[in-house]
Amino acid sequence: MKNKHILFAAIMVGALNFTGCADDFLDQKNSSSLGVEGFFDTEESLAAATSTLYNYVWSSFNDKFYYAMGDGRANNITAQYSDYLYPYTNFAETSLSQGLDDAWKSLYSVVAQSNNAINNVKEYAVASISEEAKAKVYAEARFMRGTAYWYIASLWGAGIIYTNTTELGSNYLVSANPGIDLIEFAIRDLEYAAKYLPKTQGDAGRVTCYSAYGMLSRVYLSMAGLTTSGAYNGQNVATDFNRGTRNEYYLDLAKKAALKVIKESGAELLQNYGDLFAVETINNNKESLFQLQFLSGSTDAIGWGANQGMTAFFGWSTMVTDATNWGGATYCSWNLWNEFKNYEDATLEKTVDDPIRRHYSVASYGESYPEMNIENGGYIYGVTEKPGDQGANIKKYVIGTNADNKISYKQSSGINTYMLRLAEVYLNYTEASMGNNSSTTDVFYFNEVRGRVGMPTKDKVTYEDLRHERRVEFAFEGQYWYDLVRRAYYQQQEVINYVNHQQRNASYTYEEETGKYVISDDYTEPGKGVSTATVKNLTLPVSSTDQNKNPNLKPNAEGRLNTVSYTFGEKEVTAEELFN
8 A cells, every 4th residue: 555546446446346335335437537636526426435344344244354353362163174274273373374364454454444544535535515514424434443453452462553555655663653542542542423424324334423432331441441540541551450449430431332332323233133133134134233235246346345255264165155166165153052052051051042132143952043045935943964074053144045034145244244333332331331240230222132132031141140241142243352352451360260271172063862063072172183372472562564564563481562652632622522
């Protein structure tokens, strides 16, 4: 990205590939000429500046890393023979591991394209474009950039902050900034987005101010664990990661941000959990606050980058996804299976099953899916076809073939990826409300999430209740590892002990005589090929490719990046403006 015209090139590629989708906000056309100077000539044309931020730039992250880290690393997925998963599930990744380079580049593509959108509109928007219209573009781009920086900070614990892609292209030998500065930068971006994004958008799928408030409820929780007290000022960085408490200032902000969404957005939990992933209702529904927007059609028609390929990676058979499928190598982990099926609930003092979420998340023996293999009367896992010999497969994002739904194609399913939905905001509220207490009785929204799937309500909620609830609610939605990382900011040893006793890489099979899944007789902890996790494994190494390009990204003798503090100016938007 060495010139100012890179954004325009990306936009035009998108416009060419999106021909025939006139009702889609991603289909943007140049209203005058093919020069950037004349591109931003109407307020309507500004929408093109951010259109590619909803798919293309996230594509490599969504392709595998979304679930490789969010679920694989956290042991929601067992994939002993999948080379883009097992290094991360086994804590055996190196700077050469598959996917690292793609994920880093994808997230920084979000940053670069966001920067370009902001800077190109500043420079090239004609004088008749209002400041309000430009601020809306800046806010949309800053929402995306802030979200990307939160991911970078959570995964690598450090990264490079920059706001001008052209300048960085001429001098990329820069030092990394510490993760806490990336989080602060993300907060400032998201706070700007919360102030300047509209409450509603004419185009379904575009983020709103409530998308930003919802994301802030997540990012404030991260900052609460990284600081001691008060607003971040460079001096209140937490150094004791086993202190057991978090910064009340950010916990309060997380609660307030969540309440803005809950009380004002009009978003609603879908009544039927299964509708979250049904073909007819998954895209841009009332519960969704932010989705990556993928187009329906074959890759030949829409091009790579605008296609949703996740169904190919989870689909285990050509009966459940079109042509290409690698899901026979990915299974629900034994550990997660038991959280769905045989969870020892300390609050309720009994073992509980979670049949609704289990059914829509995990394809297990005897579960019926009438929406797949329709022409043959539906699909029953383990009956319609012989089940795999490693356990139960992943059902989320697996929607059937083109014959079933008319939108699935080879490696292009036409459905979106959830990045943030209302149920998370409900649970973020509960976590913030609990604060530094061992439990909370402020459980209304927690019980709303459980009540939707018929699970017993609770009079009080502990951290363990929250951990479990988040895991089963968002299984295979790329979230659980980040929950653990956030906990590790103030309960580090607890998290390390937890991940070292998750029965990783455990094989299990269905026994017809007992009607149960059983773990392999020869399984021993920590599991085949699994290394003992340490503090080092809470962050990822930067890929060798990027280390070679920028030696400042090489780890020091302690295995960490040398960092320099980022210089922040005055805040453009204050918390008081957002919440008072």
